[in-house]
Amino acid sequence: QVQLQESGPGLVKPSQTLSLTCTVSGGSISTGGYYWSWIRQHPGKGLEWIGHIYYSGSAYYNPSLKSRVIISVDTSENQFSLKLSSVSAADTAVFYCAKMKGGTGWYIDVWGKGTTVTVSS
Amino acid sequence: QTVVTQEPSFSVSPGETVTLTCGLSSGSVSATYYPSWYQQTPGQAPRTLIYSTNIRSSGVPDRFSGSILGNKAALTITGAQADDESDYFCVLYMSGGSWVFGGGTKLTVL
Numbered sequence: 373q374v375q376l377q378e379s380g381p382g383l384v385k386p387s388q389t390l391s392l393t394c395t396v397s398g399g400s401i402s403t404g405g406y407y408w409s410w411i412r413q414h415p416g417k418g419l420e421w422i423g424h425i426y427y428s429g430s431a432y433y434n435p436s437l438k439s440r441v442i443i444s445v446d447t448s449e450n451q452f453s454l455k456l457s458s459v460s461a462a463d464t465a466v467f468y469c470a471k472m473k474g475g476t477g478w479y480i481d482v483w484g485k486g487t488t489v490t491v492s493s
Numbered sequence: 494q495t496v497v498t499q500e501p502s503f504s505v506s507p508g509e510t511v512t513l514t515c516g517l518s519s520g521s522v523s524a525t526y527y528p529s530w531y532q533q534t535p536g537q538a539p540r541t542l543i544y545s546t547n548i549r550s551s552g553v554p555d556r557f558s559g560s561i562l563g564n565k566a567a568l569t570i571t572g573a574q575a576d577d578e579s580d581y582f583c584v585l586y587m588s589g590g591s592w593v594f595g596g597g598t599k600l601t602v603l
Contacts, residue, residue, distance in 0.1 A: 411594075419531075419539065419582050421592040432590040436494070468538060478527035478586040479544030486538050 374399035376469050376484035384463075384491050390456040394469030394484060401450045402427040407472040408452040409480065410443060412465040420465075424472055425452055459491045495519070497585055499595035505573045505602055513598045514565040515583030521564035526585040528566035530559060533580045533597075542581075543568060570600075578602040 380392035394408065401408060409424035423433035425443045433441050437456070445452040456463060467489055471482040496518035505511040515528055522528060524546050531539035541550040543559035546566060556571045566585075570577055583595045 418597040419584070419594040421584070421594060424592075434591065473544075477545050477548075478592075479529040479550075480531070480539075480541055481544075481550070483538040483540075 374471055374482050376471060376482055378467060378469050378484045378487040380487060380489070382488060382490060384459055384489060385493050386460050386491055387458055390454070390459050390463065390489055390491070392454045392467055392469075392487065392489070394452050394454075396450045396452075396471075401445060401452065402447050405473065405475050407432075407474045408443075408445065409470040409472045410454045411468045411470055411480075413468070413486075414462075414465045419468075422454065422456075422467075426474075461491050463489070464491045465489060495587060495593050497583065497593045497595040499581075499583060499598045501596065502599045502601070505570070505600065507575060507602055508572055510569065510571045511573055511600065512562070513568045513570075513581055513583075513600070514562065515567070515585070515595050516565040517585070522566045522585065523561065526566070526587070528559070528561075529584055530557075530566075530568045531582045531584070532577075533582065539582065573600075573602050575602050 375397045377395045384390045407424040410422040423443045425431040425445050431443045440457045442455045466486045468486045469484040470480045472480050498516045529544040530542045533539040547559040558569045560567050580597045582597045
């Protein structure tokens with residue numbers, strides 16, 4: 373049973389880079405057919421797809437965030453990471469990592485518990 | 494920019510049937526968008542309900558079903574229960590590999 377755990381600073385200063393890591397346990401990040409995703413939820417709002425990455429390193433980003441986002445994968449550590457640059461208060465959100473089934477389905481089958489990141493000086 | 498539309502809120506009485514929809518600001522939703530549905534209660538991570546239009550995720554009660562109704566994806570709850578009171582989100586897979594979530598529907602059961 374794959375489990376995901378987000379980690380990273382809960383407080384980031386404006387204009388800095390937000391960095392989060394998702395550790396995958398109970399399975400390999402290199403399993404074919406799955407993409408590793410980041411999704412965020414602003415306080416009291418809906419879900420927003422940030423992007424996802426395949427174990428090979430191919431990444432897809434939300435066009436509205438693409439200029440500020442980098443998602444990377446470390447297969448040796450069974451982790452994937454999110455970097456969001458030039459953050460502002462508008463980036464304050466709960467960030468979820470997730471395992472996405474691709475190809476024949478395109479859906480999330482495992483969610484992390486989420487981590488709250490606040491952007492404030 | 495593609496917008497995925499959902500009813501902001503819906504109310505249903507216990508035992509009744511409710512259908513939530515997921516549409517596009519321009520165009521029709523079809524199975525090729527692989528619509529999926531997620532349930533979220535306050536303070537919790539979302540839970541996967543339905544994927545690929547109408548396939549229930551493991552452990553999801555069969556009172557939840559998915560379909561395409563007209564030009565939208567739909568989530569039907571047959572015989573709503575009190576603990577179905579949640580936010581429901583749909584998401585569509587777009588060509589080019591991107592995903593777009595709907596704004597979510599807040600379902601009240603009373």
